[in-house]
Amino acid sequence: MDYSNKRRQFIKGSALTIASGAFSGLLPRFGNAQSSKIKVGFMLPYSGTYANLGVGIENGFRLFVQEKGGKLAGREIEFIRVDDESDPSKATDNANKLILRDKVDLIVGTVHSGVAMGMVKLTREAGILHIIPNAGAAAATGALCSPNIFRTSFTNWQAIYPLGKHIYSKGQKTAVWVTWKYGAGDEAGEGFKEGYISVGGKVIKELAIPFPSMEFQSVLTEIAFLKPDAVACFFAGAAGAKFIKDYAAAGLKGKIPLYSSFLTDGVLDAVGTDAEGIESTAHYGDSLQIKKDKEFRIAYAKAFKMQPDAFGVQGYDSAQLFAIGLDAVKGDISNKAGMIVAMENAKIDSPRGVWTMSKAHNPVQDIYLRRVVGKENKVIGIAHKALADHARGCKMT
Numbered sequence: 001m002d003y004s005n006k007r008r009q010f011i012k013g014s015a016l017t018i019a020s021g022a023f024s025g026l027l028p029r030f031g032n033a034q035s036s037k038i039k040v041g042f043m044l045p046y047s048g049t050y051a052n053l054g055v056g057i058e059n060g061f062r063l064f065v066q067e068k069g070g071k072l073a074g075r076e077i078e079f080i081r082v083d084d085e086s087d088p089s090k091a092t093d094n095a096n097k098l099i100l101r102d103k104v105d106l107i108v109g110t111v112h113s114g115v116a117m118g119m120v121k122l123t124r125e126a127g128i129l130h131i132i133p134n135a136g137a138a139a140a141t142g143a144l145c146s147p148n149i150f151r152t153s154f155t156n157w158q159a160i161y162p163l164g165k166h167i168y169s170k171g172q173k174t175a176v177w178v179t180w181k182y183g184a185g186d187e188a189g190e191g192f193k194e195g196y197i198s199v200g201g202k203v204i205k206e207l208a209i210p211f212p213s214m215e216f217q218s219v220l221t222e223i224a225f226l227k228p229d230a231v232a233c234f235f236a237g238a239a240g241a242k243f244i245k246d247y248a249a250a251g252l253k254g255k256i257p258l259y260s261s262f263l264t265d266g267v268l269d270a271v272g273t274d275a276e277g278i279e280s281t282a283h284y285g286d287s288l289q290i291k292k293d294k295e296f297r298i299a300y301a302k303a304f305k306m307q308p309d310a311f312g313v314q315g316y317d318s319a320q321l322f323a324i325g326l327d328a329v330k331g332d333i334s335n336k337a338g339m340i341v342a343m344e345n346a347k348i349d350s351p352r353g354v355w356t357m358s359k360a361h362n363p364v365q366d367i368y369l370r371r372v373v374g375k376e377n378k379v380i381g382i383a384h385k386a387l388a389d390h391a392r393g394c395k396m397t
């Protein structure tokens with residue numbers, strides 16, 4: 001990995017901006033810009049299957065800012081929101097609304113990997129600070145990594161890679177993989193297979209339906225016919241809830257154990273007992289014995305009258321990361337190079353546990369093993385300690 005060139009360019013770039021500002025007699029860097037509000041643009045899904053994920057992320061971000069009295073590094077924060085509808089074909093237009101029309105200082109987005117890829121292509125060109133609060137697309141912190149792009153969630157590989165070893169350890173030697181056919185589903189599938197096959201598991205069939213379809217009947221019929229020892233899947237949000245219900249209604253619950261990464265996050269109130277016993281891996285879960293998590297959960301429940309989930313944590317940590325950058329430059333958002341160095345060295349005191357940033361700008365973090373017990377994704381162990389993504393192809397140039 002070569003991270004050095006791009007950084008040099010970035011630092012050179014900001015030095016030039018500063019120098020030309022001084023030369024042309026513009027206001028000094030700590031003048032006017034400091035008194036205006038900092039604009040944060042949320043580009044998130046507020047409709048469709050991922051709507052609750054978008055809301056959770058925004059809530060988490062706002063909670064942190066509220067806890068700081070509505071200001072970061074002494075500067076007021078203004079929020080602007082765009083509903084990206086989890087539609088990759090609208091990604092460029094939607095990101096440009098925030099970048100060109102609203103001239104935001106930071107863009108926070110998004111949930112869907114395909115939409116995030118559209119954003120990354122723009123933000124790495126524009127050099128605008130971009131925090132990805134969910135989408136796990138590998139390239140964002142891989143081949144398309146960039147000094148101005150940070151992720152506070154996971155890569156699709158990272159969240160599910162440890163799952164296969166766990167399934168195999170239970171004596172379940174064959175599995176069917178089922179997902180939506182799009183970037184996140186494909187990458188989660190690769191991660192699952194890598195882990196499961198490496199310990200001796202056999203994936204006997206891979207099934208997929210288009211995103212965001214909730215028509216699960218054909219894949220459920222095929223699973224019943226194939227009778228694998230286990231089923232592993234990637235679905236999330238409202239469709240995840242429907243998959244859990246349909247799996248039980250098809251008579252598969254209790255016969256073929258169902259596993260996943262994010263299937264059961266944020267949906268347990270909606271699915272009743274149909275999710276009971278489903279096991280999964282992810283970077284967050286319920287009943288963690290972490291002081292920061294206990295405080296976060298109380299504050300989140302008080303502010304939003306609901307329990308937080310992984311998505312709320314990702315939003316909260318996005319704000320924490322931004323605050324670390326802003327504090328380092330005393331609120332001078334024009335000092336992007338200074339912010340980037342601080343954000344790269346950040347140690348985030350997260351409700352999920354403390355995590356650090358990899359060189360490619362993706363969290364290095366523990367991946368938990370969880371089991372649904374009642375309304376909780378109860379943490380029952382650590383599936384992989386301090387797991388870092390491969391960051392394949394990341395050259396900061």
Ligand code: PHB
Nearest residue numbers: 112113135136184236262
């Ligand atoms: C993604 O598209 O990267 C994605 C979406 C929802 C999740 C996880 C990953 O829960």
